[in-house]
Amino acid sequence: MFTSDSQSSSSFPWYVQFGGALLALGVFLGMQAEEGTAPAAVSSPTAVQTAGLSVNLADEGEQIYNTRCMSCHQMGGRGVPGSFPPLRDTDWVNGDKGRLIRMLLHGISGQIEVKGQTYSGVMPPWGGALEDEGIAAVSTYIRSNFGNDASAITAEEVAKVRAATKGRKKPWTAEELKKKANQGIPGDSTATED
Numbered sequence: 079m080f081t082s083d084s085q086s087s088s089s090f091p092w093y094v095q096f097g098g099a100l101l102a103l104g105v106f107l108g109m110q111a112e113e114g115t116a117p118a119a120v121s122s123p124t125a126v127q128t129a130g131l132s133v134n135l136a137d138e139g140e141q142i143y144n145t146r147c148m149s150c151h152q153m154g155g156r157g158v159p160g161s162f163p164p165l166r167d168t169d170w171v172n173g174d175k176g177r178l179i180r181m182l183l184h185g186i187s188g189q190i191e192v193k194g195q196t197y198s199g200v201m202p203p204w205g206g207a208l209e210d211e212g213i214a215a216v217s218t219y220i221r222s223n224f225g226n227d228a229s230a231i232t233a234e235e236v237a238k239v240r241a242a243t244k245g246r247k248k249p250w251t252a253e254e255l256k257k258k259a260n261q262g263i264p265g266d267s268t269a270t271e272d
């Protein structure tokens with residue numbers, strides 16, 4: 079008769095058991111949720127991705143140079159005397175950004191003086207083959223290699239120049255590019271300094 083006391087103390091009442099089951103379920107669900115959020119957590123280190131991107135941009139610049147420029151301008155930007163001007167220590171490379179972007183977007187032909195030598199060839203336009211980012215990557219690459227140490231060029235700067243010169247159909251001449259009107263980044267007053 080009075081064993082019911084000892085009976086109820088030996089086995090847990092229903093709500094404790096139920097609660098325990100709920101707790102277990104909660105832990106299980108919690109683990110699931112944690113697993114579920116894991117892939118999202120991987121995408122959160124945008125800093126890593128951004129750092130990776132800037133590394134990739136430098137890689138991209140080198141790759142573009144090797145595949146699209148080196149055949150003429152040679153390894154290390156040495157050029158070919160009399161035919162293809164060098165890309166080391168030239169004002170066209172290290173000087174005004176807007177002028178370099180224009181030249182790469184639309185090409186250049188006619189006489190151009192580079193480091194005291196006159197060349198008279200044709201460089202094809204790259205604006206069709208390369209996106210803003212590609213033009214930015216390769217121009218930044220040539221400005222920071224071959225002994226050059228000029229500032230980077232961004233895709234935004236290329237986009238601004240591309241938009242401002244979109245009516246341009248033929249290659250520039252050096253003469254045209256010496257004019258202030260064909261230099262600088264539109265809307266950016268600091269970019270015209272040489």
Ligand code: HEC
Nearest residue numbers: 146147150163164168170186187188190197198199200201
């Ligand atoms: C088909 C050959 C050829 C290719 C490929 C070529 N260029 Fe040129 N580049 C020239 C020639 C030729 C000139 C000089 C144009 C002239 O005589 O009017 C020149 C001029 C230049 C100049 C200005 C002069 C200087 O030496 O500083 C730069 C900068 C330049 N090229 C960069 C590039 C970059 C960057 C690429 C790759 C995206 C490239 N070129 C691909 C032939 C080429």
